[in-house]
Each structure stands twice: as C-alpha cells, then as structure tokens.
Amino acid sequence: MNDIKAQQGIVIAAYRRYTLVKDNTDQFIQCQQRKSVGQLVCGDNVIWQAESENSGVITAIEERRSILQRPDINNKLRIIASNIDQVFIVVANKPALNEGLIDRYLVAAENSHLTPIIVLNKTDLCSQQEITELKKRLKLYQDIGYTVIYTSAKQEHGLDSLKNHLKNNNNIFVGQSGVGKSSLINSLLKSDARVGEISQATGKGKHTTTTAYLYFLDNDKGQIIDSPGVREFGLVKLSEPEIANGFIEFKPYLGYCKFRNCAHKNEPGCVLLNAVDENKISKKRWDSYQRIIASLTETR
Ligand SMILES: Nc1nc2c(ncn2[C@@H]2O[C@H](COP(=O)(O)OP(=O)(O)OP(=O)(O)O)[C@@H](O)[C@H]2O)c(=O)[nH]1
Ligand SMILES: [Mg+2]
Ligand SMILES: [Zn+2]
Known part of the structure; x- marks a missing residue:
C-alpha cells in the first residue's frame, strides 16, 4: 500500500x-x-x-489569507495569486511609463489590503535627462507615501534595496509585458525564468511569461511570484467608494462633503474638489480617478 x-x-x-x-x-x-x-x-x-x-x-x-484579482478578457474576475503581502508594480521607460496603469494597480492593491511598491526598472536605458523626468513623475507617488525603487536588472543596480523590501514577505511582481519582471527575478535569484524580447514594431512586450510562478528568496525568508504582463488592468466589480478609497490621499476628505451622496463632480461644498483646487490633492491623480470612474460606466 x-x-x-x-x-x-x-x-x-x-x-x-x-x-x-x-x-x-x-x-x-x-x-x-x-x-x-x-x-x-x-x-x-x-x-x-x-x-x-x-x-x-x-x-x-487552506483558507487564503489574501488574493490579487484581475478581470480576464471576458471581464470575468480571476485570481492571479494568493497569500501575498506586497505588490511590486514594475514599470520602465520602455514600454512607456503609464500612470493610469499604476493607479489601477494601486487601487486594486489597496482594496485587497496589500502593500504596493513601485519599481522603475531599466534605468540603464535612460539618459540623465530621462531619469530626472521619470523621478519627477514618480515623486508624486513618494509624496503620497509609496516607496519607489530604481533598478536595472541588466546592470544589477538597485537589487539590494529591492531585496530588503522583498525579504520576510510574500511578494508578487506585476506590470506591463516587457518591463523586466522575469529579468529582475533572474538577477535577484540567479534563476532562469523565461525572458523575452520587446517587439521592434510596437515597442511592447511579447507576453513571455504565461503562467504565474512562485520563487523563493535564497537565504532570506521570502517569496516572489512572477506574473504574466498585461496591456491594461481593468477594475471591474469595484464600487465608486472603493475606487476613492484606493486613492489613499483622498482618505482624509472622504465623508466630509456637504451632500452625503456627493459625486465629487461639481457639487457645492465638495471637500475633494476643494482639496484639488488647493493643490492638496494632485490634479493628475484626480483626473486619473475621474477616468477610472468614467471607465466603470462604459463597461457596465
Ligand atoms: N536594458 C535593459 N533591458 C532589460 C532590463 N530588464 C529587462 N530587460 C529586457 O527587457 C525585455 C523583457 O524582459 P522580461 O523580463 O521578459 O519582461 P517581463 O516583464 O517579464 O515580460 P512578460 O513576461 O511578457 O510580462 C528582455 O529583452 C530583457 O532582456 C534592464 O534592466 N535593462
Ligand atoms: Mg516575464
Ligand atoms: Zn464631494
């Protein structure tokens, strides 16, 4: 037997x-x-x-402690991974940095009670001027309270800082196809996750990683899940209040508008609109929030 x-x-x-x-x-x-x-x-x-x-x-x-979900091509919610603590949103200058996508990931992470960290990879491909420009754009996120890490998987820069945030946690790497998620994991772990080229024609990644795969950090405790890259990150099935909650700098204002059901569009006594006027909330993030809200009604 x-x-x-x-x-x-x-x-x-x-x-x-x-x-x-x-x-x-x-x-x-x-x-x-x-x-x-x-x-x-x-x-x-x-x-x-x-x-x-x-x-x-x-x-x-066994019962899942946490999950990260995203809608598939049929708008059906799929769980990408479970039992994670931190979501590393990997971005690059090529494919181009897209704040709209970062914001969607942030909303998803906040609503799943996961800690998001932003990683700008491929710094070796940036000129000094480009780095300055990208740092300026990402400072917006640091000002809100998020950690931003700069790395080059190719030149193995920034990996110590990345490792410090990874250790003792269960982590997932997410982001557009071709930003270098698998390359970073290979540089960190000396593993051999498949790495693909970026399409010459479109400048986009080729969706090299097709299935999420879990790796273990060598000495430190900690896990990293490599996930397949995305073109877009839709947010179905989140309500407007959940989306507002995902913009963490809105939190001090939520619930204080003059009207209980304020849509924060043009109502008198809207404390959120007021905060945008006073530059306490960045106009860029506010517009991004409005775009996500607008996209909800499009897909419903
Ligand atoms: N110059 C440079 N190239 C990099 C860096 N990181 C990754 N690349 C290249 O970018 C391309 C895409 O890398 P991948 O690691 O496959 O990207 P990915 O995010 O895993 O992509 P998907 O699996 O499709 O989601 C490959 O040609 C890598 O060699 C980097 O730091 N610097
Ligand atoms: Mg990959
Ligand atoms: Zn309001």
Whole structure:
C-alpha cells in the first residue's frame, strides 16, 4: 500500500493540465486535483496525497489569507495569486511609463489590503535627462507615501534595496509585458525564468511569461511570484467608494462633503474638489480617478 497520508504543500504554478506543488521537504510534485477543490492559484497552501514518487492529488485548499484579482478578457474576475503581502508594480521607460496603469494597480492593491511598491526598472536605458523626468513623475507617488525603487536588472543596480523590501514577505511582481519582471527575478535569484524580447514594431512586450510562478528568496525568508504582463488592468466589480478609497490621499476628505451622496463632480461644498483646487490633492491623480470612474460606466 502506498503512503497516502495527507501532506501540506504550496502551489508553485497552476497549469491547465496539472498543478506544480512543493512539499515541506522542497520536493516538486505534479498534482491532479479532486473536483471539489475548485480553482487553484499560485501561492495556495494545499493538502495533497502522494500517488507515486513525484505525483499526487490535491484534496483541499487552506483558507487564503489574501488574493490579487484581475478581470480576464471576458471581464470575468480571476485570481492571479494568493497569500501575498506586497505588490511590486514594475514599470520602465520602455514600454512607456503609464500612470493610469499604476493607479489601477494601486487601487486594486489597496482594496485587497496589500502593500504596493513601485519599481522603475531599466534605468540603464535612460539618459540623465530621462531619469530626472521619470523621478519627477514618480515623486508624486513618494509624496503620497509609496516607496519607489530604481533598478536595472541588466546592470544589477538597485537589487539590494529591492531585496530588503522583498525579504520576510510574500511578494508578487506585476506590470506591463516587457518591463523586466522575469529579468529582475533572474538577477535577484540567479534563476532562469523565461525572458523575452520587446517587439521592434510596437515597442511592447511579447507576453513571455504565461503562467504565474512562485520563487523563493535564497537565504532570506521570502517569496516572489512572477506574473504574466498585461496591456491594461481593468477594475471591474469595484464600487465608486472603493475606487476613492484606493486613492489613499483622498482618505482624509472622504465623508466630509456637504451632500452625503456627493459625486465629487461639481457639487457645492465638495471637500475633494476643494482639496484639488488647493493643490492638496494632485490634479493628475484626480483626473486619473475621474477616468477610472468614467471607465466603470462604459463597461457596465
Ligand atoms: N536594458 C535593459 N533591458 C532589460 C532590463 N530588464 C529587462 N530587460 C529586457 O527587457 C525585455 C523583457 O524582459 P522580461 O523580463 O521578459 O519582461 P517581463 O516583464 O517579464 O515580460 P512578460 O513576461 O511578457 O510580462 C528582455 O529583452 C530583457 O532582456 C534592464 O534592466 N535593462
Ligand atoms: Mg516575464
Ligand atoms: Zn464631494
């Protein structure tokens, strides 16, 4: 009789045909799953039973401490990863920095109670003037209270600072395709995650990483999930108040408008509009908030 006792494991990657699980002794096991288990995602803690030396069957998922979700092409919400603490929003000058995308990730992270950190990668590709310009744009986020880290995966710059924020935490790298998420992980861990070229024609990434994959930091405790790049990050199923809450610098003002149901458009006594007028809230972020609210009504 095989050893069929229940064991714990963590989902490294959930593929279409099987799920890769790492057990407590650092062995990798290809698992099928009981139907009742439901959708498995990278980072899930699972209970499984051995079937042969390196295959098994997953019988249960332990409760998820946190999740990061995003809508798929059919606008259906999908969980990208579970049991994470921090979301590293990786950006670059190529593909171009897009504050709208950063803001959407920030809203998603805040609403999932995850700590976002912004990483500007590929600093080696920037001229001094470009760096100054990018730092100015990202200072907006530092002023609000977010951490911004500057890295070059290619020249291995900024990796110590990145590592300091990664250690002892469960982390996920997100961002547009081609910004260098997998390259950063390779530089950090000396791993061999697949890295792809940027399309010469469009200047965009080629969606090289297709499935989220969990890596472990060598000595320090900590995990990093590499996730597939996106073109856009939609935010379905968040309400207007949830979106406002995702703009953390709005928080001191929320609930103080003259009208309880203030839409913050042109109502008298709107403390948010007032704060924008007084430059206490950046006009750039305010416009971004309005664009997200407008996009909600478009998709509904
Ligand atoms: N010059 C330079 N190139 C980089 C750097 N980081 C990544 N690249 C290059 O950018 C391209 C895309 O890198 P990837 O690591 O595949 O990007 P990704 O974010 O994982 O992309 P997806 O998996 O498609 O989401 C590759 O050609 C890398 O060699 C960097 O710091 N400097
Ligand atoms: Mg990748
Ligand atoms: Zn208002």
